[in-house]
Amino acid sequence: xxxxxxxxxxxxxxxxxxxxxxxxxxxxxxxxxxxxxxxxxxxxxxxxxxxxxxxxxxxxxxxxxxxxxxxxxxxxxxxxxxxxxxxxxxxxxxxxxxxxxxxxxxxxxxxxxxxxxxxxxxxxxxxxxxxxxxxxxxxxxxxxxxxxxxxxxxxxxxxxxxxxxxxxxxxxxxxxxxxxxxxxxxxxxxxxxxxxxxxxxxxxxxxxxxxxxxxxxxxxxxxxxxxxxxxxxxxxxxxxxxxxxxxxxxxxxxxxxxxxxxxxxxxxxxxxxxxxxxxxxxxxxxxxxxxx
Amino acid sequence: xxxxxxxxxxxxxxxxxxxxxxxxxxxxxxxxxxxxxxxxxxxxxxxxxxxxxxxxxxxxxxxxxxxxxxxxxxxxxxxxxxxxxxxxxxxxxxxxxxxxxxxxxxxxxxxxxxxxxxxxxxxxxxxxxxxxxxxxxxxxxxxxxxxxxxxxxxxxxxxxxxxxxxxxxxxxxxxxxxxxxxxxxxxxxxxxxxxxxxxxxxxxxxxxxxxxxxxxxxxxxxxxxxxxxxxxxxxxxxxxxxxxx
Numbered sequence: 001x002x003x004x005x006x007x008x009x010x011x012x013x014x015x016x017x018x019x020x021x022x023x024x025x026x027x028x029x030x031x032x033x034x035x036x037x038x039x040x041x042x043x044x045x046x047x048x049x050x051x052x053x054x055x056x057x058x059x060x061x062x063x064x065x066x067x068x069x070x071x072x073x074x075x076x077x078x079x080x081x082x083x084x085x086x087x088x089x090x091x092x093x094x095x096x097x098x099x100x101x102x103x104x105x106x107x108x109x110x111x112x113x114x115x116x117x118x119x120x121x122x123x124x125x126x127x128x129x130x131x132x133x134x135x136x137x138x139x140x141x142x143x144x145x146x147x148x149x150x151x152x153x154x155x156x157x158x159x160x161x162x163x164x165x166x167x168x169x170x171x172x173x174x175x176x177x178x179x180x181x182x183x184x185x186x187x188x189x190x191x192x193x194x195x196x197x198x199x200x201x202x203x204x205x206x207x208x209x210x211x212x213x214x215x216x217x218x219x220x221x222x223x224x225x226x227x228x229x230x231x232x233x234x235x236x237x238x239x240x241x242x243x244x245x246x247x248x249x250x251x252x253x254x255x256x257x258x259x260x261x262x263x264x265x266x267x268x269x270x271x272x273x274x275x276x277x278x279x280x281x282x283x284x285x286x287x288x289x290x291x292x
Numbered sequence: 293x294x295x296x297x298x299x300x301x302x303x304x305x306x307x308x309x310x311x312x313x314x315x316x317x318x319x320x321x322x323x324x325x326x327x328x329x330x331x332x333x334x335x336x337x338x339x340x341x342x343x344x345x346x347x348x349x350x351x352x353x354x355x356x357x358x359x360x361x362x363x364x365x366x367x368x369x370x371x372x373x374x375x376x377x378x379x380x381x382x383x384x385x386x387x388x389x390x391x392x393x394x395x396x397x398x399x400x401x402x403x404x405x406x407x408x409x410x411x412x413x414x415x416x417x418x419x420x421x422x423x424x425x426x427x428x429x430x431x432x433x434x435x436x437x438x439x440x441x442x443x444x445x446x447x448x449x450x451x452x453x454x455x456x457x458x459x460x461x462x463x464x465x466x467x468x469x470x471x472x473x474x475x476x477x478x479x480x481x482x483x484x485x486x487x488x489x490x491x492x493x494x495x496x497x498x499x500x501x502x503x504x505x506x507x508x509x510x511x512x513x514x515x516x517x518x519x520x521x522x523x524x525x526x527x528x529x530x531x532x533x534x535x536x537x
Contacts, residue, residue, distance in 0.1 A: 018536075020528050022521050023439060024447040024484040038444060040404075049404060049444035051524045053532050066531040068442025069329055069348060083350075097348035097362075097411045145359070145409045171442075171535055244326075246534045283534075 021048040027061055036062025037071075070096045070170040070194035072148045076139045077179040079160070079192030080150070082129045088122060090129050092137070095170060095194045098147040102129070106140060106151035108158070110216055128217045134160040136190050136198065155205070156180060162221050163188070163200025166236045168243035170195030174250045181251040185258060186228075187235050191249065199235050201228050234258065234266045241275035247283065256282035299457045299469055307468050308337070315452065315464040315512050320523040322440040330441020334433040337466055338423035343433035345441040348411035362408035364400055368392035368430060370419040391427055392417075395434060398480050398490045404444040413443060424466040425453045427492070428478050432516055439524055448520060449489060451480040452512030454505045456497055461508040477502075479509035483517040486510070 021027055027039060027046045035041055038050040039061060048054075052065040072078070072094075083099055084091035092100040104117050104125060129135065136157050137150035152158050170193065179191040182202055190198040201224050205215075224232075238257045242249050260281035261269050268274050300306055310316070316337030325331035328344040335341075348362050356363045368391045372378055395417070403413065415437065417430040428451035435449045455465045455474040462469065465476050475497040480490035488510070497505065 018529065018532050020525055020532065022448075022524050022528070023445045024482075040444075040446060042446075047446075049446055050442055051439045051528050052442070053528075053536065065442030066528060066535050067323065067330065067440060093350070097350075097408050099350045147410070246531055248535055248537075 019054040020052070021054055021063060022051045023049055027054060027063075032059060034060045036060045038063030038065065066171055067169055068171060070094065072096055072100075072139045072142070072194070074139050074141065076193040077136065077190070078139060078148075078150065078194045079134065079136050079165070079190055079196035079198050080194070081165075081196075082131050082133045082135065085126055085129070085131065088117075088125075090125070092135070092150060094148070094150075094192075095167070095196060096148060098145070100137075100139075100148040100150045101143070102135075102137060102150045102152065106149070106153060108153055108216065110214065129159065133219075134165060134198065136160060136192065158216055159219075160190070160198050160200065161219070162203060162224060163198055163232060164236055166197040166199060166239045168195050168197060168239065168249060169246075172243055172246070172249045173197075174248050176250050178251075181254075183235065183251070183255060183258070185231050185235065187231055189235065189251070189254065191251070197239055197249075199232050199239070201232065230266060234261070234269070237261075237266055237269040238278070241269055241278055242282070244270070244275055245279040247279050252289070253282060253286060256285045260285070299472060299474060300460065300462065306462065308466055310464075312460055312462040313508060313511070315515055316466070318516070318519045320436060320520065322436055322523065322527045328437075328441070330437045330439070330443070332433050332436035332440055334429060334436065336425060336429045336432070336464070338421055339425055339429045340419070340421040341426070341429045341433040342418045342420055343430070343437035344416045344418075345413065345434070345437040345443065346416075347413035347441070348408040348443065349414075351410070351412040356412055357410050360409055361405040362403075362411040362413050364396050364403060364405065364413045364415065366392045366396040366399070366415045366417065366434070368395060368417045368419075370422065370426065374419050374422045391430075394490060394492065395427075395431055398431060398449055399434065399438070401489050402445045402447055402449055402482060403438065404446065407444060413438075422467065424468075424470040425464060425478075427451070428453050428480070431480050431490075432520060436520060436523065440527070447482040447484045448517050449480050450483055450513040450516040450520065451478060451490070452509050452516055453478045454509035454512060456501045456505050461501075461505045463508050463512045475505075477505050477509055479506060479513060481510055481513040483514055 025048045029045045048063050050063045050065045052063045055062050055064045078094050080092035080094035082090050083093045088104045090102040094100045137152045139148050140151040141149045173193050181189050188200045188202045261278040319335040321333040324333045330345040332343045351357050415434050419426045431451035454463050455476045457474045475495045478492040481488050
């Protein structure tokens with residue numbers, strides 16, 4: 001099967017209600033509509049400033065681009081990397097238009113969940129998060145200039161270990177109920193809405209471990225067996241294969257694609273013809289499941 | 293004058309077989325690079341350009357931060373293997389820097405920079421093969437790459453060149469025509485409003501002839517707009533099929 005066959009298969013369904021616009025195109029002349037993201041008004045008409053799909057919610061019209069940097073929303077789960085340790089804050093690279101800010105006051109520190117941060121905490125900030133550390137966090141608020149303020153005030157969030165990072169375009173990640181998933185193959189996946197995905201060994205946290213002062217911020221990986229490494233690599237490559245074919249990514253899609261690629265060797269998953277076949281099989285399975 | 297190359301033959305054909313007001317074949321691709329936020333490849337005749345857009349992103353250098361809008365950086369480069377004669381690139385070629393600056397100013401008028409304060413948008417333009425009209429090909433490639441990166445712009449920027457020879461204006465000059473002392477005018481235009489955002493002329497042209505040359509170049513820009521728009525529509529539609537469902 002080649003590219004044309006995929007195209008044929010997808011054509012016909014849903015293609016009618018996709019309204020594609022390009023920059024400078026008039027979306028509507030009706031002044032009853034409000035302008036949302038990706039639009040501007042000129043002479044009472046609503047004009048698109050992006051190439052994408054028109055998204056209408058009641059009277060609000062916005063354009064959804066299909067390839068763009070991450071635009072955060074409050075409550076989003078993101079995966080990021082510390083780029084800088086500054087005064088009472090960390091700067092976090094999260095594939096957005098500016099680095100995110102993680103304030104010292106928005107992290108849980110060892111020894112008591114809620115306590116005031118004092119000067120000694122400020123001095124040892126680098127022992128919690130140093131440059132290059134990966135973390136998962138939630139978008140808490142936005143500053144005036146559009147930079148995101150993050151927080152890790154939950155047991156779910158915090159430093160990431162025991163795994164590898166996969167980066168995909170942020171538009172591919174679908175918003176779902178949970179972005180923390182444990183796959184049937186025994187691998188934990190954190191689907192950051194910013195397009196950073198953390199694939200890691202599943203490590204159950206026992207309550208007494210969580211209370212240990214060192215538990216949150218230590219830098220040591222658990223022992224990972226060769227077999228576990230292979231599964232992590234397989235899941236990573238499966239996600240990359242989905243991204244290569246611009247397919248949306250959620251937990252079910254990863255599971256389907258993982259199953260579809262299970263007969264191939266890990267390194268073969270990213271070969272053009274094999275990845276195509278895997279994505280196609282997974283898509284077909286997903287659509288079938290949707291109809292039931 | 294007999295030794296001089298005939299730009300337009302008595303039959304009204306140019307050296308590469310085109311009519312005076314005909315543009316070259318255009319081939320476009322978007323999303324060609326996986327690492328960049330947006331990318332495009334464009335061929336206009338034998339002139340080939342690759343564009344990569346990164347951003348809006350955290351500024352690499354602190355000095356470039358503007359508090360109310362994004363800064364745009366343009367790096368325009370011509371590969372040493374791109375022309376007939378291979379030549380080593382000078383480290384900081386003034387001519388390339390100037391073209392880069394010109395392209396930057398062109399895009400500052402259309403990109404909605406005020407929606408991204410304290411950020412930076414980097415545009416890298418690489419000419420892979422030159423056969424005349426490298427600057428306007430680069431501008432068209434940058435437009436495609438910016439749209440591909442999902443950066444808001446009020447309009448397309450379309451560019452084309454036109455020259456004047458044998459008492460008539462000719463469109464989209466190739467290398468032979470450019471190097472035969474034909475005054476060449478490069479125009480970048482915003483097709484929606486018809487405003488001209490860049491005008492470049494490197495040799496002398498009689499003022500009376502300026503108007504027909506601009507008119508022809510503008511017409512070429514409008515043709516470019518249709519080509520680019522078509523390309524963006526197809527790629528967006530194809531993406532929508534797999535990204536959304």
